Amino acid sequence: MAVPAGVDPAEPCVELSYVDAVHGRRRRPLRDCVTGRFEDVAPVRTFRWSRGGRHFPGWYWAATTGRHVGFESWLERDRLLLMDFDPNVVGIGSQPFWLHWHDGERERRHAPDYFVRRADGSAVVVDVRADERVEPKDAEAFEVTHLVCAQAGWGFERLGTPDAVLLGNVRWLSRYRHPRCLHGPAAARLREAFATPGPLMAGADAAGERLLTLPVLFHLLWLRELVFEGVTAELLGPRTIVHLAGGVGR
Structure with a gap:
């Protein structure tokens, strides 16, 4: 108009x-x-x-x-x-x-x-x-x-209405957006685990006990220190490939 x-x-x-x-x-x-x-x-x-x-x-x-x-x-x-x-x-x-x-x-x-x-x-x-x-x-x-x-x-x-897959992924990660989810030692182990791209759950297990590492992992994904491909293509899951932001080895 x-x-x-x-x-x-x-x-x-x-x-x-x-x-x-x-x-x-x-x-x-x-x-x-x-x-x-x-x-x-x-x-x-x-x-x-x-x-x-x-x-x-x-x-x-x-x-x-x-x-x-x-x-x-x-x-x-x-x-x-x-x-x-x-x-x-x-x-x-x-x-x-x-x-x-x-x-x-x-x-x-x-x-x-x-x-x-x-x-x-x-x-x-x-x-x-x-x-x-x-x-x-x-x-x-x-x-x-x-x-x-x-x-x-x-x-x-x-x-208008956002992409449904993107929104689903961000909704999940938003549950872990608060800084209280960042545990320093676990975050360091996760950064090391995902220096080489790998499945989400395997990396979480490599960094320690899941109950401790998963909230930290999701917080790092929220911060985009860790990233995963296809944020608008598929929902985050145990086999999602995760890696450090900025490329492998950084």
């Missing part, structure tokens, strides 16, 4: 409202917000369960930030999990701001789902919506958000 003729991201009438830790709720022109660290602000909306509701909001503990990040649906949670697994992501904020604009007839607003900071310092605004659930009004809001983000120097992505 085309952006309404009345929308011009370069004009001061495009504003962001957000929750500032010092000043509380603020509303400012877009041009004054381009350097904001919106990955650190509080959500502009609350995440609440309601009886009979269609959505499933909640809080996810992100290993990337060491903080809880909100989500409003299982799809948002799944995308949040994948962002947490992405080594290029260093910051994630949910519902970071309201974007306000005028469509020529009335004021409109939209709260993107996530603000993501990448390791190179760039920022990406993310909306999550399955392809089949994008209504015309949603497409319009996403297009306006895309234009506004370009004006601010931010990227924009509208993410």
